Amino acid sequence: MHAVGIVAAAGSGLRLGADRPKALVLLAGRPLVAWAVESLRAGGVAEVLVAVPADERAAFAGALPADVRLVTGGASRTASVRAALAAVEPRADAVLVHDAARPLTPPDVIARVLAALAAGAPAVVPVLPVVDTTVTVDADGWITSAPERATLRRVQTPQGFARDVLVAGYDRLPAGADLTDDAAVVRAAGTSVVTVPGDERAAKVTVAHDLALAEAQVRR
Numbered sequence: 001m002h003a004v005g006i007v008a009a010a011g012s013g014l015r016l017g018a019d020r021p022k023a024l025v026l027l028a029g030r031p032l033v034a035w036a037v038e039s040l041r042a043g044g045v046a047e048v049l050v051a052v053p054a055d056e057r058a059a060f061a062g063a064l065p066a067d068v069r070l071v072t073g074g075a076s077r078t079a080s081v082r083a084a085l086a087a088v089e090p091r092a093d094a095v096l097v098h099d100a101a102r103p104l105t106p107p108d109v110i111a112r113v114l115a116a117l118a119a120g121a122p123a124v125v126p127v128l129p130v131v132d133t134t135v136t137v138d139a140d141g142w143i144t145s146a147p148e149r150a151t152l153r154r155v156q157t158p159q160g161f162a163r164d165v166l167v168a169g170y171d172r173l174p175a176g177a178d179l180t181d182d183a184a185v186v187r188a189a190g191t192s193v194v195t196v197p198g199d200e201r202a203a204k205v206t207v208a209h210d211l212a213l214a215e216a217q218v219r220r
Protein backbone atom coordinates (compact mmCIF):
# COMPACT_ATOMS: atom_id res chain seq x y z
CA MET A 1 0.00 0.00 0.00
CA HIS A 2 1.38 3.41 -0.96
CA ALA A 3 0.18 5.89 1.70
CA VAL A 4 0.67 9.66 1.53
CA GLY A 5 0.28 11.99 4.52
CA ILE A 6 -1.42 15.38 4.52
CA VAL A 7 -0.70 17.64 7.49
CA ALA A 8 -3.23 20.46 7.93
CA ALA A 9 -1.11 23.35 9.20
CA ALA A 10 -2.67 26.44 7.63
CA GLY A 11 -4.63 27.60 10.69
CA SER A 12 -3.83 30.72 12.65
CA GLY A 13 -4.33 29.35 16.16
CA LEU A 14 -6.63 32.05 17.51
CA ARG A 15 -7.49 30.03 20.62
CA LEU A 16 -3.81 29.49 21.44
CA GLY A 17 -3.12 33.19 20.98
CA ALA A 18 0.57 32.90 20.08
CA ASP A 19 2.65 35.45 18.17
CA ARG A 20 2.81 33.22 15.06
CA PRO A 21 0.68 30.59 13.28
CA LYS A 22 0.03 27.73 15.68
CA ALA A 23 1.88 25.16 13.56
CA LEU A 24 5.08 27.21 13.94
CA VAL A 25 4.81 27.50 17.73
CA LEU A 26 7.72 25.77 19.43
CA LEU A 27 7.32 22.65 21.55
CA ALA A 28 10.62 21.76 23.26
CA GLY A 29 12.38 23.96 20.70
CA ARG A 30 10.76 22.47 17.56
CA PRO A 31 7.71 23.74 15.66
CA LEU A 32 4.51 21.74 16.18
CA VAL A 33 4.34 21.03 12.44
CA ALA A 34 7.81 19.42 12.49
CA TRP A 35 6.72 17.11 15.32
CA ALA A 36 3.57 16.16 13.40
CA VAL A 37 5.47 15.35 10.20
CA GLU A 38 7.97 13.28 12.16
CA SER A 39 5.11 11.40 13.85
CA LEU A 40 3.68 10.37 10.49
CA ARG A 41 7.10 9.26 9.26
CA ALA A 42 7.81 7.30 12.43
CA GLY A 43 4.50 5.53 11.88
CA GLY A 44 5.43 4.49 8.34
CA VAL A 45 4.19 7.33 6.11
CA ALA A 46 7.27 8.59 4.28
CA GLU A 47 5.71 10.99 1.75
CA VAL A 48 4.10 14.05 3.37
CA LEU A 49 2.40 17.20 2.07
CA VAL A 50 1.76 20.13 4.41
CA ALA A 51 -0.98 22.73 3.90
CA VAL A 52 0.42 26.10 5.00
CA PRO A 53 -0.82 29.70 5.20
CA ALA A 54 -0.19 31.52 1.89
CA ASP A 55 1.94 34.22 3.46
CA GLU A 56 4.10 31.88 5.58
CA ARG A 57 5.60 29.51 2.99
CA ALA A 58 9.18 30.59 3.65
CA ALA A 59 8.85 30.12 7.40
CA PHE A 60 7.36 26.64 6.96
CA ALA A 61 10.04 25.69 4.40
CA GLY A 62 12.66 26.62 6.99
CA ALA A 63 10.94 24.57 9.68
CA LEU A 64 10.56 21.32 7.72
CA PRO A 65 12.78 18.78 5.94
CA ALA A 66 13.44 19.69 2.29
CA ASP A 67 11.54 16.66 0.94
CA VAL A 68 8.23 17.76 2.50
CA ARG A 69 5.96 19.37 -0.14
CA LEU A 70 4.17 22.57 0.80
CA VAL A 71 0.70 23.43 -0.52
CA THR A 72 -1.11 26.70 0.05
CA GLY A 73 -4.02 26.06 2.41
CA GLY A 74 -7.43 27.73 2.57
CA ALA A 75 -9.68 29.69 4.89
CA SER A 76 -10.90 26.59 6.77
CA ARG A 77 -9.41 23.20 7.65
CA THR A 78 -11.70 21.65 5.05
CA ALA A 79 -10.40 24.02 2.36
CA SER A 80 -6.80 23.32 3.36
CA VAL A 81 -7.23 19.54 3.15
CA ARG A 82 -9.07 19.91 -0.15
CA ALA A 83 -6.11 21.88 -1.58
CA ALA A 84 -3.53 19.37 -0.35
CA LEU A 85 -5.56 16.40 -1.58
CA ALA A 86 -5.57 17.88 -5.08
CA ALA A 87 -1.77 17.72 -5.00
CA VAL A 88 -1.59 14.03 -3.99
CA GLU A 89 -0.40 11.91 -6.89
CA PRO A 90 -2.94 9.38 -8.22
CA ARG A 91 -0.45 6.54 -7.70
CA ALA A 92 -1.07 6.85 -3.94
CA ASP A 93 -3.74 4.41 -2.85
CA ALA A 94 -4.17 5.68 0.72
CA VAL A 95 -4.16 9.13 2.32
CA LEU A 96 -3.71 9.91 6.02
CA VAL A 97 -4.90 13.36 7.08
CA HIS A 98 -3.28 14.67 10.26
CA ASP A 99 -3.39 17.88 12.31
CA ALA A 100 -0.17 19.85 12.86
CA ALA A 101 -1.86 20.57 16.18
CA ARG A 102 -1.40 16.93 17.30
CA PRO A 103 2.41 16.93 17.57
CA LEU A 104 3.00 13.95 19.85
CA THR A 105 0.92 11.27 18.15
CA PRO A 106 2.60 7.91 18.89
CA PRO A 107 3.64 5.78 15.88
CA ASP A 108 1.37 2.99 17.11
CA VAL A 109 -1.71 5.10 16.32
CA ILE A 110 -0.55 5.61 12.75
CA ALA A 111 0.27 1.91 12.46
CA ARG A 112 -3.28 0.99 13.60
CA VAL A 113 -4.81 3.31 11.00
CA LEU A 114 -2.59 1.88 8.24
CA ALA A 115 -3.37 -1.69 9.31
CA ALA A 116 -7.13 -1.08 9.11
CA LEU A 117 -6.74 0.41 5.63
CA ALA A 118 -4.57 -2.50 4.54
CA ALA A 119 -7.29 -4.85 5.82
CA GLY A 120 -9.76 -3.18 3.45
CA ALA A 121 -11.47 -0.42 5.46
CA PRO A 122 -12.34 2.55 3.21
CA ALA A 123 -12.05 5.06 6.06
CA VAL A 124 -10.51 4.84 9.55
CA VAL A 125 -10.40 7.18 12.54
CA PRO A 126 -8.60 6.81 15.89
CA VAL A 127 -10.92 7.41 18.85
CA LEU A 128 -10.94 7.55 22.64
CA PRO A 129 -13.77 7.04 25.14
CA VAL A 130 -15.55 10.04 26.60
CA VAL A 131 -15.00 10.39 30.36
CA ASP A 132 -17.28 13.34 31.16
CA THR A 133 -21.06 13.36 30.96
CA THR A 134 -21.93 15.14 27.70
CA VAL A 135 -25.05 17.20 27.04
CA THR A 136 -26.59 19.29 24.30
CA VAL A 137 -27.91 22.77 25.15
CA ASP A 138 -30.19 25.33 23.58
CA ALA A 139 -29.25 28.93 22.77
CA ASP A 140 -30.00 29.97 26.37
CA GLY A 141 -27.81 27.28 27.92
CA TRP A 142 -30.59 24.92 29.05
CA ILE A 143 -29.84 21.23 28.64
CA THR A 144 -31.88 19.67 25.86
CA SER A 145 -30.52 16.12 25.91
CA ALA A 146 -27.81 13.91 27.37
CA PRO A 147 -26.54 11.38 24.81
CA GLU A 148 -25.71 7.98 26.23
CA ARG A 149 -22.02 8.30 27.08
CA ALA A 150 -21.09 4.70 26.29
CA THR A 151 -21.84 5.35 22.62
CA LEU A 152 -19.72 8.53 22.39
CA ARG A 153 -16.08 8.76 21.28
CA ARG A 154 -13.52 11.57 20.93
CA VAL A 155 -12.09 11.61 17.43
CA GLN A 156 -8.39 12.14 16.76
CA THR A 157 -6.07 12.21 13.76
CA PRO A 158 -4.49 10.92 11.59
CA GLN A 159 -7.62 9.80 9.80
CA GLY A 160 -6.95 7.32 7.00
CA PHE A 161 -8.78 6.84 3.71
CA ALA A 162 -8.57 4.93 0.49
CA ARG A 163 -7.48 7.78 -1.79
CA ASP A 164 -10.39 7.37 -4.23
CA VAL A 165 -12.89 7.45 -1.33
CA LEU A 166 -11.48 10.72 0.03
CA VAL A 167 -11.26 12.29 -3.43
CA ALA A 168 -14.88 11.31 -4.14
CA GLY A 169 -15.97 12.74 -0.78
CA TYR A 170 -14.32 16.08 -1.42
CA ASP A 171 -15.62 16.13 -5.02
CA ARG A 172 -19.19 15.78 -3.70
CA LEU A 173 -18.72 18.38 -0.97
CA PRO A 174 -20.08 21.81 -1.98
CA ALA A 175 -17.45 24.54 -2.39
CA GLY A 176 -17.13 26.51 0.84
CA ALA A 177 -18.49 23.72 3.05
CA ASP A 178 -16.69 23.56 6.40
CA LEU A 179 -16.81 20.25 8.30
CA THR A 180 -14.88 19.55 11.47
CA ASP A 181 -13.03 16.50 10.15
CA ASP A 182 -12.44 14.38 7.06
CA ALA A 183 -14.47 11.45 8.32
CA ALA A 184 -17.49 13.77 8.13
CA VAL A 185 -16.64 14.49 4.49
CA VAL A 186 -16.72 10.84 3.44
CA ARG A 187 -19.70 10.02 5.67
CA ALA A 188 -21.64 12.76 3.91
CA ALA A 189 -20.94 10.82 0.72
CA GLY A 190 -22.26 7.59 2.26
CA THR A 191 -18.97 5.91 3.20
CA SER A 192 -18.82 3.89 6.45
CA VAL A 193 -15.97 4.82 8.79
CA VAL A 194 -14.38 2.32 11.17
CA THR A 195 -12.68 3.29 14.43
CA VAL A 196 -9.40 2.10 15.95
CA PRO A 197 -8.02 2.96 19.40
CA GLY A 198 -6.47 6.42 19.65
CA ASP A 199 -4.07 7.60 22.33
CA GLU A 200 -4.24 10.34 24.97
CA ARG A 201 -0.74 11.42 23.87
CA ALA A 202 -2.19 12.39 20.47
CA ALA A 203 -4.06 15.25 22.17
CA LYS A 204 -4.70 18.41 20.17
CA VAL A 205 -2.95 21.64 21.11
CA THR A 206 -5.81 24.13 21.08
CA VAL A 207 -5.35 26.43 24.09
CA ALA A 208 -2.26 27.43 26.12
CA HIS A 209 -2.89 24.73 28.74
CA ASP A 210 -2.60 22.04 26.03
CA LEU A 211 0.84 23.34 25.08
CA ALA A 212 1.96 23.18 28.71
CA LEU A 213 0.74 19.56 28.88
CA ALA A 214 2.62 18.73 25.68
CA GLU A 215 5.81 20.27 27.10
CA ALA A 216 5.43 18.08 30.19
CA GLN A 217 4.84 15.04 27.97
CA VAL A 218 8.11 15.69 26.08
CA ARG A 219 10.01 16.11 29.35
CA ARG A 220 8.69 12.71 30.53
Ligand SMILES: Nc1ccn([C@@H]2O[C@H](COP(=O)(O)OP(=O)(O)OP(=O)(O)O)[C@@H](O)[C@H]2O)c(=O)n1
Pocket residue numbers: 007008009010011012013014015016022023051073074075076077078080081099100101102204205206
Ligand atom coordinates in the same frame (compact mmCIF):
# COMPACT_ATOMS: atom_id res chain seq x y z
N1 LIG B 1 -7.69 27.25 7.54
C1 LIG B 1 -7.19 26.24 8.27
C2 LIG B 1 -7.58 26.07 9.63
C3 LIG B 1 -7.00 25.02 10.34
N2 LIG B 1 -6.09 24.23 9.75
C4 LIG B 1 -5.40 23.21 10.54
O1 LIG B 1 -6.30 22.28 11.09
C5 LIG B 1 -5.78 21.75 12.30
C6 LIG B 1 -6.84 21.71 13.40
O2 LIG B 1 -7.38 23.02 13.54
P1 LIG B 1 -7.32 23.90 14.86
O3 LIG B 1 -6.64 23.17 15.94
O4 LIG B 1 -8.68 24.43 15.10
O5 LIG B 1 -6.33 25.08 14.41
P2 LIG B 1 -6.67 26.59 14.15
O6 LIG B 1 -7.80 26.73 13.18
O7 LIG B 1 -5.38 27.20 13.76
O8 LIG B 1 -7.09 27.08 15.60
P3 LIG B 1 -8.12 28.22 16.03
O9 LIG B 1 -9.50 27.69 15.69
O10 LIG B 1 -7.90 28.39 17.49
O11 LIG B 1 -7.76 29.46 15.23
C7 LIG B 1 -4.58 22.64 12.70
O12 LIG B 1 -3.38 21.88 12.59
C8 LIG B 1 -4.66 23.80 11.74
O13 LIG B 1 -3.40 24.32 11.33
C9 LIG B 1 -5.75 24.39 8.42
O14 LIG B 1 -4.92 23.64 7.89
N3 LIG B 1 -6.32 25.42 7.70
Ligand SMILES: C[C@](O)(CO)[C@H](O)COP(=O)(O)O
Pocket residue numbers: 077099154155156157180181182204206
Ligand atom coordinates in the same frame (compact mmCIF):
# COMPACT_ATOMS: atom_id res chain seq x y z
C1 LIG C 1 -9.90 16.96 13.02
C2 LIG C 1 -10.09 17.03 14.51
O1 LIG C 1 -8.82 17.14 15.14
C3 LIG C 1 -10.73 15.73 14.99
O2 LIG C 1 -10.96 15.79 16.36
C4 LIG C 1 -10.93 18.20 14.94
O3 LIG C 1 -12.24 18.06 14.48
C5 LIG C 1 -10.36 19.53 14.51
O4 LIG C 1 -11.18 20.57 15.03
P1 LIG C 1 -10.70 22.08 15.04
O5 LIG C 1 -11.80 22.86 15.69
O6 LIG C 1 -10.45 22.44 13.62
O7 LIG C 1 -9.47 22.09 15.89
